[in-house]
Amino acid sequence: MLKIIVDGDSCPVVNQTIKIAKENNLELLIVKNHNHYIQSDYGEIVSVESTKDSADLYIVNNTDANDIIISQDYGLAAMVLARNGRVVHPNGIIITENNIDTLLHQRFISSQLRRQKRHFGSKNKKRTESLNENFINTLKSLIKI
Numbered sequence: 001m002l003k004i005i006v007d008g009d010s011c012p013v014v015n016q017t018i019k020i021a022k023e024n025n026l027e028l029l030i031v032k033n034h035n036h037y038i039q040s041d042y043g044e045i046v047s048v049e050s051t052k053d054s055a056d057l058y059i060v061n062n063t064d065a066n067d068i069i070i071s072q073d074y075g076l077a078a079m080v081l082a083r084n085g086r087v088v089h090p091n092g093i094i095i096t097e098n099n100i101d102t103l104l105h106q107r108f109i110s111s112q113l114r115r116q117k118r119h120f121g122s123k124n125k126k127r128t129e130s131l132n133e134n135f136i137n138t139l140k141s142l143i144k145i
Contacts, residue, residue, distance in 0.1 A: 001027055002143070005059050007071035008032035008045070012127050013090045013135050017070055018042050020139055029062065031055045068142055074103045086142055092134025094142070 004021050006014055008030045018040050021028040028043025033050040048054040056076045063069060065084035071077060077087040077095045087095040095103065 002066060002068070003027035003029060003064070004068045004070065004139075005063060006030045007055060007059060007069065007073060007076060008038050009036055009055055011070060011072070011090060013070065013132065014038060014040075016132060016136055017139065020136065020143070024143055026143070031058050031062075068139070070139075074100065074107050078104060088135070088138055088142060090135055091131050092136075092138040094138060 004017060004026055006017050006029070008014060009032050011017075014030065018028065018030075020026075022042045028040075030038055030040065030043055030045045032038050032045065032047060033055055034047050035050050038045055046058065048058050056073065056079070059069060059071075059076060060079045060083065063080050063083045063085040067080075067085045069077070069080045069085050069087045070090065071080075071087060072089050072091075074095070077089075078100050080087050081095070081097055081100060089095060093099075
């Protein structure tokens with residue numbers, strides 16, 4: 001059975017994902033560390049240790065082929081793709097074998113610029129309703145596949 005797994009730490013679309021999973025009667029797993037509070041009347045919420053990569057490792061170890069993972073972590077996305085899972089970024093971008101290398105490279109360049117203290121733009125951009133709509137449409141389309 002298809003399941004949706006949410007990387008719950010700082011995920012802006014948890015509520016939208018819960019609603020869609022419930023509407024489609026899909027198994028839902030929300031993984032978060034002990035520092036985050038998430039409550040839901042649908043699905044299972046798993047709390048993991050607050051150590052680096054605990055949530056990521058739990059997600060990867062519980063991903064089956066064709067499961068849908070919601071995450072903005074490209075490192076996690078690469079590991080999920082290796083297990084034949086499908087990954088959706090909260091902005092509605094489907095992460096695939098075709099774009100993961102570019103995304104990982106962009107992440108590397110951004111980290112290098114941060115180390116050099118060269119910032120371009122605000123890190124705290126306000127989330128727009130159109131990003132939520134993109135995500136909802138993308139997730140619904142993946143469920144139908």
